[in-house]
Amino acid sequence: MTSIIEVRRMFRRREAIALASFALLAVLTLGSSIITSFDWPSCLRSFPKAFSWLAANFIPNGKALANAPKILARLAETVLVSVMATVVAAALAFLMALLGSKTTRPHPVASGLVRLVASLCRNIPVVAWAMIFLLSFGQNVLTGLLALFIGTFGFLTRAFMETVDESAESSVEALWASGAPWAATVMQAVVPSVMPQVASWMLYMVETNIRDATLVGILTGTGIGFLFDLYYKSLNFSSAAFVVICIVAVVILIEAGSNALRRVIL
Amino acid sequence: MAILTIKSLTKYYKDLRALSEVSLKVKAGEFVTVIGRSGAGKSTLLRCVNRMIEPSSGLIEFDGIDMRSLGRRDLRKARTRIGMIFQHFNLVPRQTVIENVLHGRLGYKSTLQGSFGIYSDEEKSHAVDVLARLGLAEQMHKRCDQLSGGQKQRVGIARSLVQDPRLILCDEPIASLDPSSAKTIMDHLHRISRDMKITILMNLHQVDVAIKYSDRIIGIREGGIVFDDEPRRLKKKIVAEIYGSDADDILFEESPE
Ligand SMILES: Nc1ncnc2c1ncn2[C@@H]1O[C@H](COP(=O)(O)OP(=O)(O)OP(=O)(O)O)[C@@H](O)[C@H]1O
Ligand SMILES: [Mg+2]
Numbered sequence: 001m002t003s004i005i006e007v008r009r010m011f012r013r014r015e016a017i018a019l020a021s022f023a024l025l026a027v028l029t030l031g032s033s034i035i036t037s038f039d040w041p042s043c044l045r046s047f048p049k050a051f052s053w054l055a056a057n058f059i060p061n062g063k064a065l066a067n068a069p070k071i072l073a074r075l076a077e078t079v080l081v082s083v084m085a086t087v088v089a090a091a092l093a094f095l096m097a098l099l100g101s102k103t104t105r106p107h108p109v110a111s112g113l114v115r116l117v118a119s120l121c122r123n124i125p126v127v128a129w130a131m132i133f134l135l136s137f138g139q140n141v142l143t144g145l146l147a148l149f150i151g152t153f154g155f156l157t158r159a160f161m162e163t164v165d166e167s168a169e170s171s172v173e174a175l176w177a178s179g180a181p182w183a184a185t186v187m188q189a190v191v192p193s194v195m196p197q198v199a200s201w202m203l204y205m206v207e208t209n210i211r212d213a214t215l216v217g218i219l220t221g222t223g224i225g226f227l228f229d230l231y232y233k234s235l236n237f238s239s240a241a242f243v244v245i246c247i248v249a250v251v252i253l254i255e256a257g258s259n260a261l262r263r264v265i266l
Numbered sequence: 267m268a269i270l271t272i273k274s275l276t277k278y279y280k281d282l283r284a285l286s287e288v289s290l291k292v293k294a295g296e297f298v299t300v301i302g303r304s305g306a307g308k309s310t311l312l313r314c315v316n317r318m319i320e321p322s323s324g325l326i327e328f329d330g331i332d333m334r335s336l337g338r339r340d341l342r343k344a345r346t347r348i349g350m351i352f353q354h355f356n357l358v359p360r361q362t363v364i365e366n367v368l369h370g371r372l373g374y375k376s377t378l379q380g381s382f383g384i385y386s387d388e389e390k391s392h393a394v395d396v397l398a399r400l401g402l403a404e405q406m407h408k409r410c411d412q413l414s415g416g417q418k419q420r421v422g423i424a425r426s427l428v429q430d431p432r433l434i435l436c437d438e439p440i441a442s443l444d445p446s447s448a449k450t451i452m453d454h455l456h457r458i459s460r461d462m463k464i465t466i467l468m469n470l471h472q473v474d475v476a477i478k479y480s481d482r483i484i485g486i487r488e489g490g491i492v493f494d495d496e497p498r499r500l501k502k503k504i505v506a507e508i509y510g511s512d513a514d515d516i517l518f519e520e521s522p523e
Contacts, residue, residue, distance in 0.1 A: 174356035174422075177318055178429055179345035179373030184380030188369055192360050 058241035067239050071227060075246055078223035079254075081141065082209035085148035090202050093118075093153050097160030098186060103169045106182065114157065121154025130216045139221040147216055148209050159201045160194070168193040196265045203258035210254060214247055268327075269294040269432060269465050270315065275324035277310050277489075284310045285489045288324070294432070295463040297456065299476040302486040303509050308469040311486065312435050315467065316348045317341060329432055346373035349426025349434035349464075353441045355418040357425075359411035363402060366410055366421050367393045370428040389428070396424045400454060416447025423454060427462075434458070436468035440475070452479055473505060 033040065098104045100114030130147035137143045171189040180188075217225020224247060231240040270292040277285040284307045292298050300308050313319040315326060317333060326333040331344050349370075357366045371389050372380045379385075385393075397406055400420045405413060410421060419439060426434050436455065440448035456479050459466045470476045476483050477497040485493030485500075485508035493504050 170352070170354055170356040171358045173318070174350065174352060174425070175369055175372060177316055177345060177348070177350040177435075178370055178426070179342040180369070181342065181372070181377050181380060183377045184372045184375065187381040188365075188372060188383060189358050192358055195360075 057237040058244075059238060060242035060245065061238045063236070064239040064242040067231075067242065071224070071239075071243055071246055074224045074227045075250060077141075078213045078217060078225070079210060079250065081145050081223060082148060082213045083206055085145055086152055086202055086205045086209055089149045089152035090156050090198070090205070093156035093160055094198065096153075096157045097164055098190070100157065101161040101164040103165050103172050104182075104186060104190060115161075118154050118157035118161075121150050122158060123154070124151075126151040126212045127215060127219065130219045134220060141220070141222045144213060144216045144220040144222050147220075148213060151212070152205050152209060156201060156205060160198060163194045163197040163201070164190060167197065199265050200262050203261060207251065207255050207258060210247075210251055267294055268292060269329055270467070271325070271327040272315070273325040273327075275311070275314060275326065276322050277307070277314060277319065278322045283489055285314070285321075288486070288489070288491055290484060290491065290494060292433075292465055292467060294465055295459065297459045297466045297468075297479060297481045298484060299468045299470045299480040299482075300484045300486060301470055301473055301476050301508060306486045307489040308486060309437055310489075312437050312467065312469055315433075315435060316345050316350065318350075342373060346429055347432045349429050349431035351419070351422050351426055351434060351436040351439045353438040355415075355422045357410045357418060357421055360409060362407050362409055363397065363413070363421050363424075364390075364393060364406050367397060367424045367428055370425040373429065393424070393428050396427045400424055414447070415443050416450055419443065419447070419451050420454065423451070423458070427458070431464060433465045433467065436466060438469050438471060441471060448475070455479075473500075 096114050099110045105111040126147050129150050133143040133146045168190040175185040175189050214225045217223035218229045228240055228243045268291040273289050275288040302308050314321045368385050402420055440451050458464050480497050483497050483500055487508050
């Protein structure tokens with residue numbers, strides 16, 4: 001009997017928590033609207049107007065299409081920078097993950113250090129990294145590349161560590177027990193076990209980095225982001241729109257491609 | 267002659283004492299099983315032998331070597347002569363049977379050769395022989411994730427055999443197998459100990475299996491040895507003592523007297 005009562009009490013508590021959370025959310029939304037004097041009705045009313053303006057100005061015209069070669073070249077630059085940042089970061093992240101993962105770490109201290117550095121890199125947003133490097137390197141491709149690299153490195157180190165612990169722990173244990181050296185264990189047991197996951201994470205990061213690279217490019221004055229910024233500020237909206245359309249097309253293309261690749265690998 | 271001597275082995279996990287003052291001797295070629303209820307310390311005992319778990323105190327002597335005195339490199343060398351077989355097989359699932367078997371040789375190879383998986387012709391033909399003896403000749407080039415549980419465990423056995431071990435530690439080798447695969451595995455291990463004179467130290471949950479295959483049974487309870495003798499001396503009363511309140515479940519199964 002007591003257990004039934006306990007179960008009921010547990011459910012009542014859970015309902016109370018749900019209700020309280022909802023109330024809190026409502027208060028937060030309302031409160032922040034008031035503080036920022038956010039005007040909901042006029043915001044909603046402005047939607048139709050914004051869309052008709054978009055329809056009128058954001059259709060690429062002949063002038064925009066004439067810019068196509070320039071846009072495509074910048075787009076290629078952005079894609080290449082993203083791929084490069086991902087590949088280099090992945091190589092380093094894999095080494096760090098081997099030092100950091102519970103399964104393969106040579107020493108707990110190394111593991112702690114790796115985790116600290118990785119979480120620092122990961123938790124500072126890429127745009128913030130770009131701003132930091134902007135101060136020291138100025139507006140150039142290196143700045144954007146570095147920012148993407150650092151963010152990717154942080155994220156992948158964490159992802160790879162989890163992958164190693166998940167898919168290689170048991171075979172590593174077996175090879176340790178047989179007296180196999182560290183490097184051989186890594187190459188023979190860890191690498192083949194984690195390869196598909198590692199490739200999948202890298203594809204994911206390439207996608208993410210192309211999106212981030214656009215934003216970072218606005219800051220660093222490079223790549224496709226720079227071109228968008230240029231057209232937008234010179235009120236050449238139809239060319240800016242064309243840039244956006246190209247970005248969307250590339251992102252969709254890359255995502256479709258990497259999904260197809262993923263199906264083959266996994 | 268004792269191949270393995272354990273004296274006053276004690277293991278603490280923080281404040282929890284998993285093994286207390288365990289002493290035992292295993293003769294070369296002997297088939298010894300360790301029984302005891304869940305949490306009694308069976309796995310801890312087995313893993314202290316090859317120092318996959320670091321003992322807190324006590325002596326472990328394998329083949330005349332004081333295991334606890336060894337540094338990293340010498341420990342690796344000593345481990346090459348100790349095979350280990352796991353409940354969940356612990357293979358690399360995405361690699362083929364023969365690749366997994368050859369992993370048993372990595373402890374003998376230079377880092378460079380091992381890393382790139384360069385094996386000598388002797389090693390390869392030895393691996394092929396061992397696989398044939400375990401009835402896996404057909405499966406040689408299959409990926410391990412395509413094998414049944416019983417076949418995976420045979421790959422595990424093959425991997426430990428190419429190590430040319432003097433002792434094989436088995437941590438519940440049949441716990442995740444169906445009865446017929448379990449029997450195949452136990453028969454293979456029995457043959458290995460009898461024909462190749464390889465010592466076997468095995469944790470088991472099934473008392474009837476332990477009685478059928480062992481030269482000697484060790485019963486542990488709460489980290490201490492409460493029985494150490496031939497299977498025929500294992501009476502109902504002692505099983506009850508080893509398993510405590512779990513004994514009722516055990517004794518319903520086929521048991522002595
Ligand atoms: N890594 C660990 N950290 C802390 N406590 C542990 C650890 N490993 C085992 N223990 C504890 O030590 C005791 C003995 O564990 P052990 O795994 O040796 O038992 P076992 O006899 O093998 O049990 P089972 O039959 O369930 O495998 C248990 O109480 C367990 O909870
Ligand atoms: Mg166990």
